[in-house]
Amino acid sequence: MTPQDRIWLITLLGIALVALVFIYVIARSGGVPAAAGEVQTRAYAIRRWWFIALLVLGVGVTWATLRPFPVADQRQLLPGAQIVDVVAHQWFWELSRTQVNAGQPVEFRVTSADVNHGFAIYGPDDRIVVQTQAMPAFTNRLVHTFRRPGFYRVLCLEYCGLAHHGMANQFEVVATTGAKP
């Protein structure tokens, strides 16, 4: 299951849950009016529970999704990483190398020669693997270890003018005999 599939599933469940609550209430909106005070008292009692549940869920998800921290440390360099310098231009990508090894961390140093661009890496299945912004006068470090060999497409994910959608490149991830699975 890709991260996208997980996100999609959770979203659909969440929206469905909201929809069910609305449908339930709308279906029970008519008839003889119940006393507003009574409905309110009960609704607020119920609310306390799911409010607490949401809080607990939020704290748990925050904890789980921030450890390890998903953005690479920008100062500490990773020893032994394969380094790829990336410079974005209107409208092409300049990569210092087009082949990296699987199973071994890659550090992309991403910057731009002109406007903001978005450096997005699409896997062999055409899903985004990781991305970062390419900005003039800044270098964003992006560290990723590729598992799956194959051709990875680079697309621009920050609107940069007329040929933004045509701004593509690619590199290859090769399996190495020494690579850990």
Added chain:
Amino acid sequence: MNAVNTASVVHPANESLTGAERVVLNLYIISALLVFVVMMLIGLIMRMAQGTWLNVPPNIFYELMTAHGAGMVGTMGLASCAVMWFFLRKYVRLHLAMFAANYVLFMLGALAILAAVFIGGYAGAWTFLYPLPVHSMGQWSVNAAALFMIGYLLIGVGFLLFYLDAMLGIVRTYGNLARGLGLNRLFGGEIDKTHPPAVVASTMVVIVNSLGILGGAIVLVMSLINAYVPSLTLDALLTKNLIYFFGHVFINATIYMAVIAVYELLPRFSGRAWGVSRPFLWAWAASTVMVLIVYPHHLLMDNVMPHWMLVMGQIISYTSGLPVFVVTAYGALTNVYRSGIRWSLPARLVVLSMFGWAAGIVPAIIDGTISANLVMHNTQWVPGHFHFYLLLGVLPMVLALMFHLVDARKVSSDGVGRAGLPVYLIGGLIFVGAFLAAGHVSAPRRFAAHLPQWVPYDRAGSIGAALVILAMLLFTGYILGGLLGASDNAPAADAAR
């Protein structure tokens, strides 16, 4: 609610409009509706172009995208100002001249923006992210970019005038803004149940959106200076921060203005009061702070940002959802549950808006998670979630006020609602669902041309959009006729209102 007092409950006397007020309000409403329809058609053209059903050259596509983004955001701001003005004026003294000045400045700004885009060829998107406006590779001139920004400044000044007037009115009636927001009742003391939710929401908006617009003005002035004195370069990260701060606050302020229609109108049909409570005041106080500091969730992929800001962006994204779910949406449902509500069209629209807002922030909140943003940022997931709460949330709030006004003059909009609303809802769900589904398979946003595997989503989205537009045309025709045509009511009844 009994039949005898229904009319005076739904259309209370203190909401009647003087002739001059009616003219200005009608100008707001009619302009907003016409722009909405045109911008929706532009949206449909974009979606069909992505789906290869239409052949649109990229320069035109990006001009349309710029016009659609700026036009929709600005007009939603204008329309929700009308909602705020209409209800707030019952509680505090507002000056019609300021409300009218906002309209005039908006129109001047809109003119500048349209000229910049369709004559000057400016296509740097509504976010004018530095340095793209001044670095178009020959697609448009620096003058076109400057004209676009001047258009924004004009609109910003108009909003500030309107907010200043509202601020003065609130201070004059309640002593200060903190009391308008109900801060004095957060920790104790008797809750004044007659304190209007409309005042709480308006106070929040005048605070946050004045700051938001000021942030926008600063970065616009910086960008304008840089446009003509390029040696004064700007910091790309600082401008990005300012732009997303401004953009986030501004578009969210439209929701907080428009939601006043929900607080005001729903109780009239459910027959149950919806007053302020301590959780309500807490929710709005918290939202005031959160809407100002949540914007780093637009910069989660800017790895050079201080990482504590990214963490804040994620956490505040989560907590921002709480007031919406816990107080507003749940409050609306509590108000409706077993109330014997009369399902007039405005009542249906406000309940739809609550659904659109609550459901739409689900994908938004998830996208505020850094590790999710890593694979969803700037895919069509993003237009998926914001169209969800703008098209199915805010626009229905605004439409609810419009139909409410028409209902005061006409027999009843129930019929047009029965015909149009299901089409609007189903079309809207298909339209936003197609965006979200495309985001799920990593289709990028803001692409003039799509890879073949994304085209089916584009086509499904186009069909949904066409349904929305169909319903919107019906609504627009009915509202225009209702506001401009003769009133059905006997003159005596009209005068009584």
